[in-house]
Amino acid sequence: MSLPHALLTSLLEQPCSGMDLARRFERSIGFFWPATHQQIYKELGKLEAAGWVRSSAEEGARGRKRCYEVLPAGEQELKRWVAEADDPPPLRDAMMVRLRAEAALGTGAGVENDLLHRLARHRTQLALYEDIEQRDFTGRELSAAEQLQYLILQSGLATEREQIRFCEKALALLETLANAGG
Amino acid sequence: MSLPHALLTSLLEQPCSGMDLARRFERSIGFFWPATHQQIYKELGKLEAAGWVRSSAEEGARGRKRCYEVLPAGEQELKRWVAEADDPPPLRDAMMVRLRAEAALGTGAGVENDLLHRLARHRTQLALYEDIEQRDFTGRELSAAEQLQYLILQSGLATEREQIRFCEKALALLETLANAGG
DNA sequence: TCTTTAATTGCAACTTGTTGCATAAAGGCA
DNA sequence: TGCCTTTATGCAACAAGTTGCAATTAAAGA
Incomplete structure (x- = not known):
């Protein structure tokens, strides 16, 4: 399961809100790791609980918008994961x-x-x-x-x-x- | 979800037991539609309940071996499904x-x-x-x-x-x- | 001001697939 | 006969992804 690391990568490129992430996924990382906003919100919660990202409320935005950014522990975790090796995904067509x-x-x-x-x-x-x-x-x-x-x-x-x-x-x-x- | 139709296809080529199916999947249909024996057994039960296949106990075999074969209704269903169109599977790598x-x-x-x-x-x-x-x-x-x-x-x-x-x-x-x- | 609309976040149920283990029946062998 | 192994079938718990919808808040319009 690579969603947490896909999120860390995207947030490392540019800190932003869950909704922004979901939109960016649609036209970049999502081409090879699709994710819906529901998945993304749930996973952001876990990332924050793990101490890999932190969020701050954004004033003057609609809804309860929060901005997420990667913490050093998150960058460390991402480095660790990049050096791992997976089996190629089984194709199912x-x-x-x-x-x-x-x-x-x-x-x-x-x-x-x-x-x-x-x-x-x-x-x-x-x-x-x-x-x-x-x-x-x-x-x-x-x-x-x-x-x-x-x-x-x-x-x-x-x-x-x-x-x-x-x-x-x-x-x-x-x-x-x-x-x-x- | 194509597992039922993959099973119908394989059984149409050659009627056999669930375990035989699982083994054949490993070196033919399984290359593009992998399935474990647990999935296969569960699905065979559904196929039989739907009246698409029938099974008969095989005497003189280990375990409670049963042989499955496709019924006309199953072949009809397979034909119907073949003419449908899917979106290409999203890749996730x-x-x-x-x-x-x-x-x-x-x-x-x-x-x-x-x-x-x-x-x-x-x-x-x-x-x-x-x-x-x-x-x-x-x-x-x-x-x-x-x-x-x-x-x-x-x-x-x-x-x-x-x-x-x-x-x-x-x-x-x-x-x-x-x-x-x- | 009040209502509507849009943006953002989130829950819950459902489906599919995975993993580990359990059960059943037959053969081989001491 | 009793025990172990092999083959075949199956359950249960879990993990991941999908779908539909609900709740919160602010901006926009009447």
């Missing part, structure tokens, strides 16, 4: 199950729906990543931290492109099989 | 969080451990997939069902190769940064 089911059913069962839907989603996501690449990482010298962030983005770019290739290949094969079999 | 944390901490915090560990795992997995490719899909004509199964395997091959490329690239960048910064 319903579309592959569908393809296999289509093979077992032995007929035009309709996986194409899912393939086309995925294709559209991956193209959208790729376009988003390419925008970020253009805007943030192109045409200038990058600091060490920025080079690492760019590396992460490149992983996203490569993954989306691979997914697109796969969907196209699968659709082509299904068409070939349909023509041959019907 | 602690190593990316670590890379970003390393960037935020701004020092040699030690992500290399995780990168090297991943690299080894992905190489092992790739070798396994390549073995399966050699053994099951090379040097002969493939049926339509086999062509689809091969397609799925190729997705695994491409994913592992992409992961390996990424780890190597990340390690190279970290070394460059260390030399430049130190």
Whole structure:
């Protein structure tokens, strides 16, 4: 479970409120560690109880807005965790199950729906990543931290492109099989 | 949640017991939809209650072994589900969080451990997939069902190769940064 | 001023998956 | 026969994530 460390990382980059964190997650760390605001609030409570962050009320804001910042103990914990090693996350993909089911059913069962839907989603996501690449990482010298962030983005770019290739290949094969079999 | 449909698919390919299913999952469907035997037993109970499979006691076997097979209603349900469309699974990868944390901490915090560990795992997995490719899909004509199964395997091959490329690239960048910064 | 709207924080129930352990039945062997 | 091992099935507690909604506070508008 990496949520606490994802939060520490994000707060280290920029102290802010729970709601701000949730918004930032949607367009940066959330690409590879999604989290809802409910998860984030609960976890911020634990981080504060553990003495890794502290919060202060913010005056003149709507609601009971509080600003969180990382304490030295939190930075220490983050360093400790970064040096650990995980197993790669097991992949779990319903579309592959569908393809296999289509093979077992032995007929035009309709996986194409899912393939086309995925294709559209991956193209959208790729376009988003390419925008970020253009805007943030192109045409200038990058600091060490920025080079690492760019590396992460490149992983996203490569993954989306691979997914697109796969969907196209699968659709082509299904068409070939349909023509041959019907 | 695709576990019920993954089980229906596997049972359609070959009726068998819960334990056999668990073993087969480990080296086929489980590559893209992992499941433990506890999950499988619980789900088989639900499938039987829904009238999608039926089971019969197997005589002369250890334990209370039962053989499960798909009923017509189950096959119908599988067909219905295959034609549905999902969103792609959100990826959630602690190593990316670590890379970003390393960037935020701004020092040699030690992500290399995780990168090297991943690299080894992905190489092992790739070798396994390549073995399966050699053994099951090379040097002969493939049926339509086999062509689809091969397609799925190729997705695994491409994913592992992409992961390996990424780890190597990340390690190279970290070394460059260390030399430049130190 | 009073009501409405928006922003922020938070609770609670539900689903899914994991982990560790328990039970049942058969085979092997002293 | 009695005990240990193996195979098969299953329960229970826990961990993590999702969904829907509630409560609090301030800004904006009538």
